[in-house]
Amino acid sequence: MAGKRDDFTEKTKRILGYRAGNRCSNPHCRVPTHGPSNEGPDKINNIGNAAHITAAAPGPGARRYNRALKPEQRRSITNGIWLCTSCATLIDNDDKTYTVALLNEWKKKAEDQAKREQGKKLPGEHDAINTLVAAASGQTAVFLPNLMSNASKATSGYLEGLDQRFIVETSFHKGITHHIIHPKDPVDVKFKIKSDFSREFGSKYKALVEQGKKLVIDSSAVELRGSALLEKIAEDCEGTFELHSLLKKDAVIRTWLVSPDEKSKVNFYDLPGSAVAGTKSMTATSRALGGLLSMGISFSVDNFLTPIGG
Ligand SMILES: [Zn+2]
Structure with a gap:
């Protein structure tokens, strides 16, 4: 009988596909295998394959061939797995990775999943973005126009939670996040200038006091102490630290x-x-x-x- 292929019948192939929900059984793939063909109203486009777990025939290209099996065992539905064309090629080029045990595990998982999903609504095309919007905005409706303002409120709320002595306004403009922080009452906050910047800060501070000139210095020069909120902002942000004259x-x-x-x-x-x-x-x-x-x-x-x- 050498050279004779123990192929699946058309009925076996069809049942393998249906039992996997007409999707590839590779758990990392799971693509749908059937769709319509524009060649005619009764035509289908099928990219699925009833693949042999142990090869249908011995020979140089055979993978996982088991000579102990009888032909009817080799063409039995228990020796088949429903895969898309590319996954079928994958398993027939590497029997070290894609072993009999692994393929049986894929088949079982795919059929279990098809059973769980049967009769249930599949995720729609926009579900992922809707979930993201709901998470960011707290709204379940698809209402993108509120997304940025809700994200601003959420950011402000989080920052105010760090130090309730402040009111924080957050806005986004041209790709930059702006935080305006107003103390509700006078707040005692200490800032320390790192020694590398002491000379630069000294001359700029003198210009601020004497001429009212805005003091601008790299934010990495400044260490803020006395407010979890200001410490958090100083730690997370790259930018500049500014002191303004109140006489502007x-x-x-x-x-x-x-x-x-x-x-x-x-x-x-x-x-x-x-x-x-x-x-x-x-x-x-x-x-x-x-x-x-x-x-x-x-x-x-x-x-x-x-x-x-x-
Ligand atoms: Zn696949």
Whole structure:
């Protein structure tokens, strides 16, 4: 009988497919194997295969061939497994990985799963995204427009939970998360400047106190203590640490065109901006026309006027 293949009957193949729910039995695959073919209203496209667990015939390409089996055992449904075309090729190129025991285990799992799923609704195409939306927004309905605002609320709520002395506003803009943190009452927070940055911080702090100039330093320079919230933000964020003068006010720099004899004077442009004050000087800065015009004027305490740019 050598060379004769013990093939499955068409009925055996069909039953193997149905018992696996017409899906590949490889637990890592499970693709549906049947669909319609556009060749005709009665045509199907089947990418499933009734594969032999132990080979249908001996020979060079045979895998897991068992000479002890009788032909009727070899073509019996118990020697078959329903697989998609690519998984059928996979198991017929490697009998070290895909052993008889493993294939019997796949078959059992696939039939158990088909039994559990029978009559139940399969996940829809949008179910995964709906689940994600529900998890992020707390809403079960598909309502994406609220997703970002709910994520902001959730982030603020989490951060406020770290230190209830603060109100946190969170917003997303151009890919950057902004947190604005307002203390409800005066809060005693200590920050320590790491020694590598002490010289840079020293000169910038002096400019803040004396001229009201905004202090900007890399956030890795600063260690915050006294609030779990601020410590968390300092630890998780890369960016800058800023200190602003409380004496900052909106200001307008008004410019004039004056004739050489000073007889005629025309208002040239009003540049909206801001003014900050320190203990030794006050600085007004403005930008207009998309940055084409910018101006800064610094007034020292003895009324000496020093333009700092234009
Ligand atoms: Zn497969």
